[in-house]
Amino acid sequence: RPIDNGTIDLEWCTQAETPAGKVGCCPPRSTTSVVDFVHNTQLPSRLRQPVHLLSSDYIAKYIRAYELMKALPPDDPRNFDQQANVHCAYCDGAFLYANSTERLHIHRNWFFFPWHRWFLYFHERILASLIEDDTFALPFWNWDNQSASDPLPNVIPQMYLTNPVLFDDFRNPDHFPPRLADLNFVPGDGAPISDSKQREENNALMYKQLVNARTTRLFYGKEYHPGDSKPDGLGTIESAPHNTVHKWTGSSGKPHFEDMGVFYSAARDPIFYPHHANLDRLWTVWKTLPRNRKGPFRPRRDYKDPDWLNATFLFYDEKRRLVRVRVRDALKTEQLGYRYQDIHNAWVTARP
Ligand code: C2O
Numbered sequence: 001r002p003i004d005n006g007t008i009d010l011e012w013c014t015q016a017e018t019p020a021g022k023v024g025c026c027p028p029r030s031t032t033s034v035v036d037f038v039h040n041t042q043l044p045s046r047l048r049q050p051v052h053l054l055s056s057d058y059i060a061k062y063i064r065a066y067e068l069m070k071a072l073p074p075d076d077p078r079n080f081d082q083q084a085n086v087h088c089a090y091c092d093g094a095f096l097y098a099n100s101t102e103r104l105h106i107h108r109n110w111f112f113f114p115w116h117r118w119f120l121y122f123h124e125r126i127l128a129s130l131i132e133d134d135t136f137a138l139p140f141w142n143w144d145n146q147s148a149s150d151p152l153p154n155v156i157p158q159m160y161l162t163n164p165v166l167f168d169d170f171r172n173p174d175h176f177p178p179r180l181a182d183l184n185f186v187p188g189d190g191a192p193i194s195d196s197k198q199r200e201e202n203n204a205l206m207y208k209q210l211v212n213a214r215t216t217r218l219f220y221g222k223e224y225h226p227g228d229s230k231p232d233g234l235g236t237i238e239s240a241p242h243n244t245v246h247k248w249t250g251s252s253g254k255p256h257f258e259d260m261g262v263f264y265s266a267a268r269d270p271i272f273y274p275h276h277a278n279l280d281r282l283w284t285v286w287k288t289l290p291r292n293r294k295g296p297f298r299p300r301r302d303y304k305d306p307d308w309l310n311a312t313f314l315f316y317d318e319k320r321r322l323v324r325v326r327v328r329d330a331l332k333t334e335q336l337g338y339r340y341q342d343i344h345n346a347w348v349t350a351r352p
Contacts (some may be wrong), residue, residue, distance in 0.1 A: 016092030017103075018264040019256045025088035025264065028075050030322040034314065037325040039335050046137035051159065051274050052152040053341075054139055059159055065127040065136065066165045066270060068131055077316035078126045084267035086119065086315065091263035098226035107263065109224035110232035110308050112238045112284050114327040116276050122315040122323075123273060131316035137338055141275035142243060143181045144206050144347060146199040154180045154202070156249070160271045165284070168269040170251040170259040173237040181243035185248035187257070204352035209236040210282060212350060214291050216301050225307050233310070238287075242279055247276070281340045284333060287347070302331060 013026035049058070072079040089095065093103030106115040120138060128136035145153035155177040160166045175181070182197055183202045193201070213219040213236040222233025234243075249271060250261025259265040266272050275300070291298045309328040317323045333339055 025085035050142040051157040068130040087267035088264040108234040141274035185244040203347040206347035236302040
């Protein structure tokens with residue numbers, strides 16, 4: 001097996017196979033050669049904050065960054081639509097997995113957390129460079145935070161509704177504020193429940209999906225090796241709240257709950273990024289919890305399999321260089337230069 005077992009070949013990229021048919025979302029060809037990722041120790045450390053606590057200065061900066069990203073030429077890999085295409089290409093099999101003849105998928109398997117961390121890392125760096133502010137960090141949508149006195153974390157944040165640059169037409173208006181997010185949403189699953197019941201169910205779900213997912217396989221998703229056919233071993237959090245909040249946000253009037261409700265279009269909605277920043281944060285929370293139920297603290301474990309650690313992906317960076325990254329370099333956010341603002345995760349101790 002090649003060491004670079006996740007390497008994809010951009011030259012090979014084909015149309016993605018999506019529930020909506022074939023979609024062209026291959027990235028532009030690179031004119032320079034691929035560089036290997038090295039952690040940049042020159043950058044200031046960045047703090048990712050919850051959307052509902054952002055200052056108006058930060059919001060203005062954030063909107064400016066997206067205006068600039070959307071105004072880039074359509075074939076610039078840093079352009080907003082190109083960013084959405086990166087997600088489409090990796091999610092719907094536009095590439096082959098290593099030297100196999102099978103298409104690569106980064107959902108429903110052990111690549112879910114590390115791949116999305118890398119995707120957000122480069123997305124954040126591109127936004128930062130467009131506004132020339134290396135302290136810039138993506139915010140997170142803190143939908144797991146259920147407080148009766150402050151419903152703000154758990155509704156669609158206002159800035160994604162009121163600013164044209166952050167708005168998206170394909171969303172479900174029935175789910176706009178004050179409706180609380182249903183973290184275990186199933187389309188067509190009966191009438192909405194009361195807010196207090198919703199909070200209770202959301203907390204119980206978080207406990208089950210994250211606190212109770214003690215093993216590597218339950219949390220990360222199953223092993224997925226070159227040559228394996230389409231994976232179907234999704235981890236607890238990927239299943240819900242990840243998939244469920246995607247579907248909850250997308251338009252129920254569209255065949256596949258576009259934009260957020262289906263892979264090929266999900267990242268066309270700017271709310272994709274704070275949604276995934278929260279999932280990335282939950283990964284850091286998972287790592288702080290004990291593996292055992294009783295006795296002295298035993299840490300939760302990452303996969304040790306070289307097919308996971310050495311798997312590589314390609315992303316365009318803020319300088320339009322094509323960068324090869326490895327899963328092993330994504331395991332610590334501090335190494336990547338960012339951390340999450342400390343939030344009280346009430347559900348951690350709220351055993352249902
Ligand atoms: Cu790659 Cu939330 O999907």
